[in-house]
Structure formats: C-alpha cells, structure tokens
Amino acid sequence: MNILHVSCSPRGQASESYRLSQSVMGHLLKSHPTAVITNRVLGAGGIAHVDENYAISQQSLEDIAQDGSFIQSEALINELESADVLVISTPMHNFTVPSALKVWIDHIARVRRTFNVGAQGKTPMLRDRPVFVAIASGGRFSGERARQPDFLTPYLKAVLNMIGLHDLNIFTVEGTALGPDAIAEARSRTDQALLAHFQHHEAQ
C-alpha cells in the first residue's frame, strides 16, 4: 500500500495538524505495516503558482504547453495516482485552506487530466481512494461552540469530488488558540473519533 502524505503547515512537524496526521498514520500502519509513505511537504511554500500557459490551457480546448507548470503538475498528479491512500494535514487559514495547499490543488485539479468538462458540467477522471484530512484550527469551526465560518471542509470536499475523490474522512483539532485545556479536550475527542473510525472499518 502506498500512502501519500501532503503536509501543509508552515510549522512543519511541530504543527498540530502534522501531529494529528501522525495519529491517522499510526492507525493506517497498524493494518498495513509495510505501507510505503511518500511525504509531499508543502509547508511554507515551495511549489510555484501556476504559470501563464497553464492558466490559458485551463480555459482552452487543448493544452498549449507541456513545460513550466505542466511538468510540476504532472509530477504531483503522478504522485497522487500512485497513492492508495491520501493523507492531507492542514491548518485552517482565514477560514479556508492555506495558500500552500491551494497551490497544490491548482496543480492537481487539471482539465483533461484529472477532470473533464462537458455539457453536464465537470466529470472526475481519477480512481477513488480513501482520503484522510487532518485539520487544526485556532478557534472552533464546527459544532455548537463554533464562532466562525468554515470554507475549508466544504471547499476541500467539492474540489476533491470534482477529480474523483469521494471517500473523505475528516478529523479536526479545533481551538488550538484557546489554551491548554481546550487543546487537551480537542485532542482527546479526536483520538476517540479516530479510534471509533478505524475499529468500525476493521470490523467490516
């Protein structure tokens, strides 16, 4: 089994979302101990924004180039296609995905390669596979105590669905800015949710 881990926090391995992803990974490795992990570290950036020819191609009937962003895009899509499981660890930035993750999405959501456009709208081209999303946020964005909008999870669902990834499993540690008690509570609640998820799947 191949696991692709796309990590998106500028805080790297010290980040809460990375920590959560390691719990997810721990569960995955329990049932697949020989799994091969590919780490795509986006962190504080590193992937350039898409270039002009890529942008023109996205609105054209054919690709007008094969160089520049297409090379980066192809490498990232190949990496994704080789994965049996995708793990995304990400903070919430300004109610949505951090820009580093958005740049990755701009490269992997490519017309004629991972989705098509027709009279019925957009149709996915990728084979479905489980996706685990590990999100950390300073405040809460779900449940009764949420005090902010969430454009992150609906956006990720929509864009991953567009390319064919429907089996989304989202876990969050919310409230990292609310003090140690809030963090401890959030971590423990998420650990329980993770355990329940994997026990349920192992039982099937």
Ligand SMILES: Cc1cc2nc3c(=O)[nH]c(=O)nc-3n(C[C@H](O)[C@H](O)[C@H](O)COP(=O)(O)O)c2cc1C
């Ligand atoms: C640029 C930026 C924007 C942020 N925007 C939000 C936000 O909209 N909502 C929120 O709850 N936390 C926000 N935060 C706080 C982070 O989500 C929080 O610190 C989270 O724990 C970071 O996750 P990490 O440890 O995985 O990097 C923001 C942080 C940064 C740096």
